[in-house]
Amino acid sequence: MPKQQVFRGNFFHAPKYGEIALLAQYLLVVDEAGIITAVLSPTAPNYVSVLAAAKTAGTLHDFGEQLVLPGFVDLHIHAPQWPQAGVALDAPLNVWLDQCTFPLEAKYRDLAFAQSVYTDLVAHLLSLGTTTAVYFATQDLAASLTLAKVAAQAGQRALVGKVAMDNPDQTPQDYRDRSSAAAVADTETFILETRQLAQDAPQGVYPVVTPRFVPSCSSATLKGLGELADKYHTYIQSHCSEGEWEHHAVQVRFGRRDAEVLANFGLLGHKAIMAHCNFLNESDAALFAKSGTAIAHCPISNAYFANGVLPVHRLKQAGVEIGLGSDISGGFSPSLYDNLKQAVISSRMLTDGVDVTRPVAERGVANSRISVAQAFYLATRGGGKAVNLPLGQFKVGQICDFQVLDPKQPANQLPGLNLFPQPLDQLAKLLYLATPANIMQVWVQGSRVK
Ligand SMILES: [Zn+2]
Numbered sequence: 001m002p003k004q005q006v007f008r009g010n011f012f013h014a015p016k017y018g019e020i021a022l023l024a025q026y027l028l029v030v031d032e033a034g035i036i037t038a039v040l041s042p043t044a045p046n047y048v049s050v051l052a053a054a055k056t057a058g059t060l061h062d063f064g065e066q067l068v069l070p071g072f073v074d075l076h077i078h079a080p081q082w083p084q085a086g087v088a089l090d091a092p093l094n095v096w097l098d099q100c101t102f103p104l105e106a107k108y109r110d111l112a113f114a115q116s117v118y119t120d121l122v123a124h125l126l127s128l129g130t131t132t133a134v135y136f137a138t139q140d141l142a143a144s145l146t147l148a149k150v151a152a153q154a155g156q157r158a159l160v161g162k163v164a165m166d167n168p169d170q171t172p173q174d175y176r177d178r179s180s181a182a183a184v185a186d187t188e189t190f191i192l193e194t195r196q197l198a199q200d201a202p203q204g205v206y207p208v209v210t211p212r213f214v215p216s217c218s219s220a221t222l223k224g225l226g227e228l229a230d231k232y233h234t235y236i237q238s239h240c241s242e243g244e245w246e247h248h249a250v251q252v253r254f255g256r257r258d259a260e261v262l263a264n265f266g267l268l269g270h271k272a273i274m275a276h277c278n279f280l281n282e283s284d285a286a287l288f289a290k291s292g293t294a295i296a297h298c299p300i301s302n303a304y305f306a307n308g309v310l311p312v313h314r315l316k317q318a319g320v321e322i323g324l325g326s327d328i329s330g331g332f333s334p335s336l337y338d339n340l341k342q343a344v345i346s347s348r349m350l351t352d353g354v355d356v357t358r359p360v361a362e363r364g365v366a367n368s369r370i371s372v373a374q375a376f377y378l379a380t381r382g383g384g385k386a387v388n389l390p391l392g393q394f395k396v397g398q399i400c401d402f403q404v405l406d407p408k409q410p411a412n413q414l415p416g417l418n419l420f421p422q423p424l425d426q427l428a429k430l431l432y433l434a435t436p437a438n439i440m441q442v443w444v445q446g447s448r449v450k
Contacts, residue, residue: 006054009063014377022423034446071131071401073383075296076325108143129403152201161210184224203445213239226266242276259284289319294386299342301330323383340375411437
């Protein structure tokens, strides 16, 4: 990467939740570490001189009339489940896990298989504009390290967890940690080896302490993992209060709510990301907000497995950080474009309700709608906040991750662009109608990866 690069284009971002800004023909100045050091409007006094200097130095990237969005942050992906995306979505969650998911995940002990699937998945996600991904790998240590290596080498920013799962009542005999001590020791090795790997990955590869979810872990493992996260100040991820079954199982086992159990084991905090969280009540939400724990909202997956719709609006009001997750393969689509659309659609159905035999006033949950601008924030800055990194906006000090879209690509020319020139309309068109054919370039930390 050259010492300094300059990018010119039409940049869309969400400066605040629900707000959209178009920085038309702005210049982004980016240093050799991939950090934005200046954002210049065409009326800035040094715009012309910076532009001319970059042209002379050969460090100008001019995107013309194409549209530039921040890279998307996917907060929840089960990388090993990529081959079964779209399969078995009619089964209940526990059946889906036992009959499809666990047997597939067990195959990743074959590292050649792991390498080939992970290489395909990471390339696919990058091509869809997902520049940061928070991954569950598998129970197997070596295969989990393979995922971290593949993402690091492909230039994607990755937060990766070796999955801990040792509870014999909830995990298959041939796919579980052989003991609590082994689950914790392998997690510690994973943390140390991933940190080694990170030295050659300027965009960042981070270890994540990953109890699969409370039901699949013994109490000793949950305790040991909480202690590891504290010792190494790592990220933490798990699932929390996803559906009726899980939420109830934790209540029966501990006599407490899922969020409380995670908190008691030291598994919530400002570097913790919990998937789903559909059944959080007010006190759980307060616990999340106070501890800085973020929610990975996975709206497509939730429509299949969650028995409910995440009340995004209510949880945002309670001060909880929220971003989006594809939840491959509980969700069938790896695209955050698809997931942000579904977040809007699901919120509309939550507001209006779905059973037309009930009176209008009792059918839905008032004030639950979110807008496409709000969903765009969740996919960008919301995700950045969830992982505590300066991601998701075009501002000084932010990491330079973005995707360049051409709405006029012959393979998918978006309709009515000239009739709807307002920035929000243009952005909404992109978010609703763009396909991979429109995503021309993807950059992570100032380096081109697509
Ligand atoms: Zn999940």
